Amino acid sequence: MVRISEFQMKDVVNISDGRKLGNIGDIEINLQTGKIETIIIGYSGKLLGFFGKEEEIIIPWNQIAKIGTDVILVRYNEQQYTQQQLSEPKG
Template sequence: MVKISEFQVKDIVNIHDGKKLGNMSDLSINVTTGNIEAIIVSGGGRVMGLFGREEEMIIPWNKIKKIGADVILVEHQTAMKGAYSDK
């Protein structure tokens, strides 16, 4: 069994580019089924926690590829835009 607090200290990393996306700030749970639908990741959109709004990303549960001791590896498409081009 894993506690939510254990997930919140893990870095969320995109497997496509190795970029740290942030840390888990919340979960989206389907109350009918009890299944986790997505994790909500808080990004580093603020300067020293003071200025601007902190950006949030919603990562669907099926995009989580591996949960390790220190890191959660995810497949996040937004970070890939423009990163790879076949043309």
């Protein structure tokens, strides 16, 4: 078993380009199934918190390739998994 605090300390790395995305800031759990649906990575594109906008990176659980002792490897497509795009109505 893994505690959430241990899970949050691991670096999240995109396997497509080797880029570190950050660390897990939160998770979404489906209360009906008890399963983790997504991991949320707090990401700041700001320089020292001043420039740019802040977004969260939302990664569905099924896009996690491997959870290691120090890193979590994910399949991440920047256009697909930002909070802004997930919250926009479809249609």
